[in-house]
Amino acid sequence: MSGFALGAAVLLLLTLVAGMVRVVRGPTAADRMLAAQLFGTTGVAVLLLLVLAGGGSVLLDVALVFALLAAVVGVAFARRGIAAPQPGRGGGHERE
Amino acid sequence: MxxxxxxxxxxxxxxxxRQALVAxxxxxxxxxxxxxxxxxxLxxxxxxxxxxxxxxxxxxxxxTGALFLSTLGRLRRMEREAGQAEPPPEDGRRGGWTGGFLTAAGTVLVTALLGWAVWALPAGAPGLGDAVQARLGESGVSHRVTAVLLNFRAYDTLLEVGVLLVAIVAVWAVARADFPFVTRNAEAGSVPPQQTALVNLLVPVMLVVAGYLLWIGATAPGGAFQAGAVLGGAGVLLLLSRPHWAVLPERRWMRTGLAAGLLVFLGVGLALVIAGRRLLEYPAGWAGALILLIEAAVTLSIGLTLTLLFLGGRPAAGDPAPTMTHTNQQP
Incomplete structure (x- = not known):
């Protein structure tokens, strides 16, 4: 079980690296932010797998905080998209 | 694996x-x-x-991510108001060879020094873990990190709480609150229902989790700083979802709340000095309760500090109406 959980965690980290390419290349602000939001979700999954692999139940608390605080960034980004429409560009889809 | x-x-x-630095x-x-x-x-x-x-x-x-987004919003608005066209963003270095060389040399030097410091540590040194473990029973808590932060080295933590208060005082001294987020939808005149639903769901959960982290700090990882951060997250969500809260004028309870953590911490320390003990030298049997009291007050102050920092400056004084420059201009 522990070996499978660690293997899955490594696989998830690899998908996270693939997500980083999207953060760096964009092209829109929403592309970058959604990839970062996905990191939060993936991070929660990695932490839960580490608990399965014997990392200790304290990691569940870390996962809880990951999930809650990622939502704060997401909402702040969504409000910013409406707050700062660039001239001649769409609301949340402005090119960066 | x-x-x-x-x-x-x-x-x-x-x-x-590297990518964050060169962007x-x-x-x-x-x-x-x-x-x-x-x-x-991770x-x-x-x-x-x-x-x-x-x-x-x-x-x-x-x-910090939310605070950076807030700062970025302010920067963009300032640029727009100054009538500047946004410079076309392109990645890559601009500093030229000298700047790049100096940065690289400095980084290598610091890394080498750090590596040397670690290398120079005596091999197999036990550290202070055993000393902490030996006196853990007297600390009032069973989690070693909390025992060090709130008992054995409580003086350091007291000063850290003071630093947080100084930080918000400094921000209030140099800037006025200028909330760079539109908290209403221009068309609907209200916060979108999805956001309201999300925030109504999340904020109570965050309050419970903050209380949980504060309480669990006595026996497991957690404590005032983590709980305060979750509380601050809830505060930021509320500011983003309650248009009238983001323009609230400065109130006395804000200052009281910001200082509460430091006041309670100092109050406990001074009361112990008056009782004939040393600063923050808890009497036997009282340590657990006093630590919880201090941590509860510090949690509230950290939460409020982080929430108010998100406004980007000192809230307007008195009547809010004339100062609502950005959020009440929708039709």
């Missing part, structure tokens, strides 16, 4: 750090910083430091 996990983490962290586009830099914070929290987990992982996940990635 464990080495593969760790190597992936290290490589990804270094790559993210010419500030928004891209902020998103990379948020991602970096998340991975750094790295702390792997280093078996869950206390720091909790703090990094809450403060380093979540709240």
């Amino acid at each position: 464990i080495p593969a996990l760790d190597i992936l983490l290290i490589v990804a962290l270094l790559w993210l750090a 010419r586009d500030l928004f891209k830099g902020v998103v990379l910083f948020i991602a970096f914070g998340l991975l750094l929290a 790295a702390w987990v792997r280093l078996r430091a869950p206390d720091i992982a909790l703090a990094e996940a809450a403060i380093g990635s979540g709240l």
